[in-house]
Amino acid sequence: MTLLEFILWSIVKVAVVTVLLLVAVAYTVLLERKLVGRIQNRWGPSRVGPFGLLQPLVDGAKSFLKEDLIPTGVYKPLYLLAPIIALSSALISIGVIPFGAPGFGPKGFDLFQVSNVNIGLLVILGVTSIGVYGVALAGWSSNNKYSLLGSLRSSAQLISYELALGLSLVGVVLLAGSFNLRAIVEQQATHGIASWNIFGGFQFLAFFIYLMAAFAETNRSPFDLPEAESELTGGYHTEYSSMKFAMFFMAEYANMINVGCVATLLFFGGWTSPFGSHFDHFQNNFLNAVLPLFWFAFKVFLFLCLYVWVRGTLPRFRYDQLMNFGWRVLLPLAILNIVGTSLWLAYR
Amino acid sequence: MYLALFFLFAAFAIAGAVNLLVQSHPINSALSLIVVMTSLAILYLLLGAEFLAAAQVIVYSGAVMVLFTFVIMLLNAGREEHTLGSRAARAIGFPAVVVILGVLASVVLRARGLTANGIQQGVTTTEELSRVLFRELLLPFEVTSVLILIAILGAVALARRGSGESEAGQ
Numbered sequence: 001m002t003l004l005e006f007i008l009w010s011i012v013k014v015a016v017v018t019v020l021l022l023v024a025v026a027y028t029v030l031l032e033r034k035l036v037g038r039i040q041n042r043w044g045p046s047r048v049g050p051f052g053l054l055q056p057l058v059d060g061a062k063s064f065l066k067e068d069l070i071p072t073g074v075y076k077p078l079y080l081l082a083p084i085i086a087l088s089s090a091l092i093s094i095g096v097i098p099f100g101a102p103g104f105g106p107k108g109f110d111l112f113q114v115s116n117v118n119i120g121l122l123v124i125l126g127v128t129s130i131g132v133y134g135v136a137l138a139g140w141s142s143n144n145k146y147s148l149l150g151s152l153r154s155s156a157q158l159i160s161y162e163l164a165l166g167l168s169l170v171g172v173v174l175l176a177g178s179f180n181l182r183a184i185v186e187q188q189a190t191h192g193i194a195s196w197n198i199f200g201g202f203q204f205l206a207f208f209i210y211l212m213a214a215f216a217e218t219n220r221s222p223f224d225l226p227e228a229e230s231e232l233t234g235g236y237h238t239e240y241s242s243m244k245f246a247m248f249f250m251a252e253y254a255n256m257i258n259v260g261c262v263a264t265l266l267f268f269g270g271w272t273s274p275f276g277s278h279f280d281h282f283q284n285n286f287l288n289a290v291l292p293l294f295w296f297a298f299k300v301f302l303f304l305c306l307y308v309w310v311r312g313t314l315p316r317f318r319y320d321q322l323m324n325f326g327w328r329v330l331l332p333l334a335i336l337n338i339v340g341t342s343l344w345l346a347y348r
Numbered sequence: 349m350y351l352a353l354f355f356l357f358a359a360f361a362i363a364g365a366v367n368l369l370v371q372s373h374p375i376n377s378a379l380s381l382i383v384v385m386t387s388l389a390i391l392y393l394l395l396g397a398e399f400l401a402a403a404q405v406i407v408y409s410g411a412v413m414v415l416f417t418f419v420i421m422l423l424n425a426g427r428e429e430h431t432l433g434s435r436a437a438r439a440i441g442f443p444a445v446v447v448i449l450g451v452l453a454s455v456v457l458r459a460r461g462l463t464a465n466g467i468q469q470g471v472t473t474t475e476e477l478s479r480v481l482f483r484e485l486l487l488p489f490e491v492t493s494v495l496i497l498i499a500i501l502g503a504v505a506l507a508r509r510g511s512g513e514s515e516a517g518q
Contacts, residue, residue, distance in 0.1 A: 078375070118473060122402035129410025133382070136414065140375065140421045148421065155418045159411060166406075179474055 006109070013114050014095070021094050025253040026056035032308045039312035063246035071142070071239050078141035083240065083247035086134025090254035093127040096120040097261045098182050100271050100292040104285075112271075112293065113182070120181040121173065124262060125166060128217060132158045134251065135219070135226060139236035150235030153319065154226035157216055160326040161223075165213035167334035171206045171341040172197050172266045185270030193274040198267040202344065206337045207267045209330050214259040216326070218252060220307060222314040223322060260303030264296060271296040354394055361387035373427050378416045385409045396471040 030045065030052065037044025045052035070076065097120075100112030110116050117123060132155060139151020175197060176184040188196050197203040216223035227235030237248045264270055271292035317325070364383035371377045389404035481489050 078379075117398075118471070119398045119402045122399070122406065126402055126405035126410065129406050129414070130386075132410070132414050133379075133417070136417055136421065137375075137379075140417075152418070152421060155414055155421075159414055159418075162411070177475070 009109060010114070013111075017094060017114055018091060021091065021254060021257065022250070024257055025250050026060065028253045028257060028304055029059070029249075030056050031304060032311070035305065035308040036312045039309070060246070063243055066242040068242040068244070071144075073143040074239060075141040075143065078137045079239075080244075082134050082138035082141060083244045083251075084134075085137065086131060086251040087247040087254070089127050089131035089134065090251040090258065093124045093258050094254075094261070096123045096181060097258070097265065098185065098270065099296050100289065102182060104289045111289075116180070116182060119179045121169065121179045121184070121262075121266075124258070125162075125169075128255075128258075129158075129162060131251070131255070134248075135236050138240065138248070139226075142236075142239035144239050146232045146234070147236050147238045150226045150232045150238070154219060154236060157219075157223065157225065157322060157326075160323060161213040161216040161330070164209055164326060164330035164334050165217060167331065167338060168206045168209035168213060169266060170334075170338045171203050172201070174338070174341050174345055175201050175203070181265050181270075185265055185272065188269045189272040192272070193269070196267065196269040196274075203267060203337070203341070205333060206341075207263070209334050209337065210263060210267070213326075213330060214263070215307075215310065216322070218255045218259055220252075220256065221311045222317050224316060225319060225322060256304060256307055257300065260300040260307075261296075263303055264299040268299050350394055354391065357387040357390045357394075360384075361391070372430055374420045375417060378413060378420055381416070382409050382413045385413065398471055399474040399477050 033055070034044040034052070045055040048054045048058050070079070095114040096117055098110075098113035098116065102110060102112070104111045135154045135158075136151045139147040139149075139154070142148070172184060173179060176187040178184060178187075188201070191200065194200050198207045212223075215221075219226050225235075226232075227237065232238070237245055240248060273291065273295050361384050364380040364387065368377045368380040368384065371380060385408040386405060389401040389409065392398075392404060393401040
């Protein structure tokens with residue numbers, strides 16, 4: 001494969017993955033509205049298209065057509081830069097996530113992953129840590145006290161929970177002996193559900209730490225203090241309107257999808273089926289390629305449902321509870337998990 | 349290809365560093381520092397040090413600089429005025445910069461066997477790095493971590509003493 005072919009294929013892959021991600025983001029919003037509606041005993045969007053399925057299109061059109069206000073008091077360069085940082089960092093980390101089994105497509109080329117890097121997991125962590133600036137700068141540059149409070153809360157929250165998040169993943173890395181996401185999945189692939197890290201790898205505790213820290217990282221309830229409507233009107237995006245607001249919105253949902261993907265890859269066996277090798281490979285190559293994609297999408301879908309379920313169920317933390325929980329509960333537990341996993345690896 | 353990337357991101361790093369000095373608003377300076385650190389991470393990556401690159405982004409561009417911006421936001425530090433600089437700084441600073449650059453340039457120009465040692469020579473994987481760190485350099489590594497622990501304890505002690513006094517003052 002020549003360099004030119006490689007670049008052309010990569011561009012096609014990036015375009016397809018980005019479009020798919022954005023469509024997934026649009027429909028995650030619909031999923032949330034539908035599910036929360038059911039939880040609250042109402043229908044959710046149901047007028048536009050069958051079952052309200054065209055609602056995301058209408059919402060998108062609405063955001064585009066709204067007047068794009070720039071308040072006079074804002075610090076303009078950063079005010080304009082912030083949503084771009086937020087959205088782009090949310091879209092970048094999908095680039096290292098493998099969706100399906102390796103070995104399909106032209107030779108020397110990975111059809112179901114944009115780029116297979118050795119430090120995939122670290123890339124995701126790094127990109128997430130850059131994403132904080134979107135929220136922080138948005139609040140600061142708006143020159144609005146509610147926005148500033150929201151972004152201060154968010155920076156403090158993200159710094160606190162990033163530690164627990166990073167440490168909770170160390171157990172998985174120890175088990176796989178690699179930061180490569182494909183290697184981490186393949187290490188769990190042997191016996192189906194029994195060898196997934198959450199069950200066979202005894203990373204149950206790590207999974208819950210990761211889940212809670214990730215909820216906090218994505219600013220989702222019960223950790224949605226940066227945009228707590230009852231106290232801060234809109235939090236960091238109070239002063240944003242039209243597409244700029246939509247970019248923050250899309251970033252939040254893209255981050256949710258990323259978290260779902262990472263949790264699936266690290267704890268739930270990625271694209272492998274829960275039945276493991278109890279079923280042989282199919283003769284049909286097409287099925288062999290598509291079935292892993294289905295399992296991956298299905299697992300991520302379950303995570304998104306969990307997100308919505310939690311949002312519909314749990315009330316918001318108080319700020320001091322949030323900090324105490326992060327530093328005094330999650331962090332020691334994560335360290336305990338690392339010690340336990342390494343002892344188990346050393347003496348098994 | 350690698351050379352082009354090197355020059356691109358070296359230019360970014362230098363431009364960020366200059367911008368850091370020129371900007372009058374602290375938050376712009378902090379943001380240029382982020383640009384510098386991220387470009388450095390990419391330069392590390394071009395040298396084949398992938399773990400170092402990732403750590404640079406996570407620790408410096410992520411955690412440390414978030415703290416910087418956090419403090420700037422919290423203090424709501426305003427725009428600062430440009431001064432012409434003190435006479436001493438101009439008298440000593442500029443000659444010192446010239447001397448340092450001259451020393452660096454002469455060292456680089458004299459060095460023999462200096463070849464482009466980049467990603468072509470292969471990537472140092474995290475596994476190799478950790479093997480060196482935890483086998484050959486275990487003692488220095490652990491001593492460094494103790495040093496960091498002492499620094500943390502010192503910070504905690506300072507913070508506690510401050511709060512104790514203020515409580516007594518009330």
